[in-house]
Amino acid sequence: MRLRELVVLLLVVAGARHAGAQQEHPVPQEEVVKPPATANTSKDFVRFAFNFYSQKDGGGNPHLEEDMVVLEPQVLVGQRLSDRWFGTLKVQSDIISAASVDKDNRFPPGTQSGASGDKYFGVEASGFYAWSDQTTVGGGLSLSTEYDYTSAGGYFRWTHDTVSRNDTFVVRVSAFFDTLDLILFDGTEPGTDTRQSFSLGLGWTHVIGPRTLGTLNWDLTTQTGFLSTPYNSVVAAGTEVQEILPDTRLRNSLFGRVRHLLFDDFAVEPGLGVYFDDWGATAFTTEINFAWEVLPGDLIIRTGYRFHSQTEVDDFVPDTAASIPEFRTQDSDLADFTSHTFGLKFLLPHPKFIGDQHEVELGVDYTFRSDNLDAYSLTLGYQWRF
């Protein structure tokens, strides 16, 4: 864009914002209806969810069996600790079974263990403090462990509403310090290594109109350390070698959504996102979600469609390559592909058969991927407010 166009654009926006600001005035807090940018935390609650994920290997990496099943139970407890403090505790676990064995019999029978698996256990404790009527600060600490991976992390979040409650700004910084036990594709174990990840996230939610909200998120992540997946290998030029990727990565993502109440009982939310990183990958995502209040207060149906397209990282090596470069990967998730995801969820916000303070939800997602690594997931959720 030319500089002159940019200046004109900024002047127009500034003028319009100034005109809008002239109409704003401070309002007593009891009159304010806050836009629902986040889940309601006005009551104590406990929420359970059970997720089932299944991935079918219909393609992907021709040298690796990529079938996978994950069971993930989750628990989240929210407790008001005082007039200004609110705390949450999240516990979740993954029970993973995956084939992860060679698909083309490169290894003699009996030298690989066959189907493999892993277990993940993570806990995150957070606290939020209402600094003022407009500002909330908070943060949390997390710990997780897997068979060959441990992680310690933390985050800080600052949320600020403008006086008019028409804009909410969020700044979030987070860090993860991870340790990997290196177990390579051929069973060798050369020791341990570390991975550090630091993120900055900026969010802006804006009330566009009495029936319309918009939100924009920008996330910047920088990573250093061992960024490959230890057990991944690369098969090319008549040999099989360990995956090796650069030890730094800078990742950018920008995502915008607008939610509009189209009819009295029907909301629509289109969204658009772009991503790029210095490994040479770019991605484009667009989605549209719908929420239909079928029975007011009793049944909400949410459905959605998501399209995702990504390019492969620069170091992706086809198995037809004549030589093995210094950096190389054949990870299907770092390859070029497109995907289509369809989702459907039934939400009972106040089911009469249990009681008004309970909530039940049931959801299903199905993803079609152009490399035939299709997947589906089922979710069953329950919340008790007290």
Place this chain on the structure above:
Amino acid sequence: MRFIRFLGIAGILCLGACASVEPDEKEDLARRIMQLDANELETSYQNKVLFSREVSGGKPGHSAGGGCGCGN
């Protein structure tokens, strides 16, 4: 690229030009079907699935890396 630029400019102009919405006009925005995010557990699960399966590293508002051996 031109289309994305057009959408960006149109969006900024629209947001900038919007008049302030008064508190008594926000009743519809507080309704359940107008919540931008479902709930923390669902968002956390979806973030993990996307983080482990796509290059772009998860849902907006989450760290794009670290914390789990399921992705890069």
